[in-house]
Amino acid sequence: MAPQDSAFVFPVHDLDAAGRDLAWPVSPEWLAAALLDTPLTPRGQAGEVRVHVSKIGREVLVRGRVRAAVSLPCARCLDPASLDVDAALDLLLEPAAPVVPAAPARADRRGPKRGPRAVASEPEAELGPLEAGRDVYEGEEVQLDAFVREAILLEEPSFPLCSEACEGIGPPAVPGAAPDPRLAVLANIVSLKSTKE
């Protein structure tokens, strides 16, 4: 069925409103595969997914946290910068509709609506399930892998630093210190060029 085994999966048929607590380790192998196309890499320790799951009607509520130790390149020096992910995992999942109902004729005038980022300046546009921050599960079990991956990726900082004091590539510029010999070479080239002209 699934192209690969799901690491974080639970059946929904016996789930009730009281629900139950679930926890899984997040193996470095799972992290490595899930983060393959991202700047994030696992640091080697296992993480953890810990959730409370319950079912109200046919909707499944998932509330918990994802913890994972990863690293990503420092924005200044490209050395690994540690990132300890501790992210909320809050989901309201409804069963996937077996067929997509035909769109009302009125909506056709604007063409097909695609994705959650439909035009924001149209307040009258109806909110679909995805736009409302909901998601779906298929079949008789919920697979959390994609949501766990998403929760980790959302924690990726836009400007990761190996340390707050990171000075970037090369030695820090100290006032009064001798200039970097590599820079002196560059300066010579520049002055040679300018004297030639």
Ligand SMILES: [Zn+2]
């Ligand atoms: Zn750095």
